[in-house]
Amino acid sequence: MSTDMMALIGHATLQTLYMVLISGIISGVLGLALGLALYVTRPGQILAYRPAFLVTSAVVNIGRSIPFIILMVAIVPFTRLVVGTSIGTNAAMVPLTIAAIPFVARLIEGALNEISPGLIEAAQAMGATPKQIVTKVLIPEARGGIITSITITIVTLISYSAMAGAVGGGGLGDVGIRYGYNRFEPLIMLVTVAILVIMVQGVQMLGDSMVKRANHK
Structure with missing residues (x-):
């Protein structure tokens, strides 16, 4: 493999x-907020409001049901509006973020569902406000699950970023398709796949370590 190709793969x-980093941060923050909204507005919860829960749940379900490759094409006008172009790395982050938000929200909701209702009832009995219950009970108790959710999301974003690269989004997917597949260079394909695998393993190991630390605390 030439030096120029190695430099291209590095870039x-x-x-x-x-x-992955930027879309992961944005989708993590917004997905956490959406997941909390799903949990606290469902019937029987601290801010129960059925219409809000049904609308939020429907939006999340619709977002999760759209295949990423179709989503990228469908929101091209919005992507242009946000970043001024529909191709390149910055453009790819828009559909990556939008695709990840509902995914994170459902994972966060699942993590919150693992919390014992008795803890919430005890906090209410002591006069805690909904805000205090969210910040002092829900988030701390679901910390391990939240970290796991973010880890799964980042791993998913890595695979999505490869698909984005295949349609002009840049990154390893772009190199693998353009220089590996189209030019019949299996070594380039192998190297790009290997790097993606290493990324996934690294993220998963880091996430597992953080979950153990959070659960220990």
């Missing part, structure tokens, strides 16, 4: 990390 790796 593509940084692009992939950039896409």
